[in-house]
Amino acid sequence: MATVCTMTAITAPQPSAGRARxxxxxxxxxxxxxxxxxxxxxxxxxxxxxxxxxxxxxxxxxxxxxxxxxxxxxxxxxxxxxxxxxxxxxxxxxVTGDPRLMLAKDGVVSSVIGIAILLSAAVGRPLMSAALKPMITKADPARMSAWDRLSRTSAEFRDVERGVSVVWGVALLAECAARVIGAYALPVATMLSVHSLFVIAGVIAAIKFSKSRVERMSALLRSA
The missing domain is CATH 1.20.58 (Methane Monooxygenase Hydroxylase; Chain G, domain 1)
Structure with missing residues (x-):
């Protein structure tokens, strides 16, 4: 009976890596x-x-x-x-008719995202994990299982996980503030030509300052 069960387990179809990813x-x-x-x-x-x-x-x-x-x-x-x-x-x-307000609009929207990410970290359900998990685990079932296990049992992993969301939330709020200030401090034509740079700068800063935390999460996953 044990042999039959073993053979059944071996021959049972397993989800492909591509499907899991x-x-x-x-x-x-x-x-x-x-x-x-x-x-x-x-x-x-x-x-x-x-x-x-x-x-x-x-x-x-x-x-x-x-x-x-x-x-x-x-x-x-x-x-x-x-x-x-x-x-x-x-x-x-x-709200229409004010070009500066329309330029500041996208920054205000970024603040909604930033605040939501910070609140999610504060309550222990960091939103950035939804983006990080498939990238760090590479959709490998064993690594994904290790992620779920560490999220439940490892205080260090949870702290690092929350830390990544805090970095991104702060970066987005800083980008929002810079965009709103730029919308009213810079000439409209200048702001129109550089407004996308605020987003790029915010993303680069978030990646840079969260890099060490992401690397630590990867290390914890490897040792799990």
């Missing part, structure tokens, strides 16, 4: 990448209005949040954050 990345793609890409495609590529583009691009995370709530009885943090950011963008897009 796709499953790990799907939430990040649906809740973050797809809405962002959809917004830029609609607004910049097809000329759809800002409010309409934001509303249409919010459909994937809205469906994801509803699915998670119904099937798993919990809140999908990344999808909820995307929806909150979209709502803020729609509300601010309703």
């Amino acid at each position: 796709l499953a790990a990345l799907t939430p990040l793609l649906v809740d973050a990448a797809l809405p962002l890409a959809g917004y830029y495609l609609l607004s910049k590529g097809l000329g759809v209005g800002t409010v309409a583009a934001l509303a249409i691009s919010s459909v994937p995370p809205a469906l994801s949040a509803a699915w998670t709530a119904l099937r798993r009885h919990r809140v999908n943090g990344l999808a909820a954050l995307t929806l909150a950011t979209t709502a803020a963008g729609i509300a601010l897009s309703a």
Whole structure:
């Protein structure tokens, strides 16, 4: 009987590495990448209005949040954050006529994300983990299992995990402040030409200052 069970276990079909990787990345793609890409495609590529583009691009995370709530009885943090950011963008897009306010708008939206990330770290459910987990574990089932285990049992791992979200939250708030100040301190033409640099600088700073924490998480995973 033991031999039969062993042979059954060996011959039972196992999920491929590619399928496991796709499953790990799907939430990040649906809740973050797809809405962002959809917004830029609609607004910049097809000329759809800002409010309409934001509303249409919010459909994937809205469906994801509803699915998670119904099937798993919990809140999908990344999808909820995307929806909150979209709502803020729609509300601010309703204010027109002031070019400086419109330039500052994207910075205010960034602040929504930054605050949400900081709050998630404070309550012990860091939102950046949704992006970090598939990248650090490379969607390897054993490493993903180790991540889940360390998140439950290792105080050091949880501290480092929260630390990454704190760095990103602070970086986004700093980017927001810089963008708002620039919108009112710099000439409109100058701000139009450099406003994307604020985002790039914020992302580079977040990556740089969270690098040591990400490396420590990788080391803990390897030793788990």
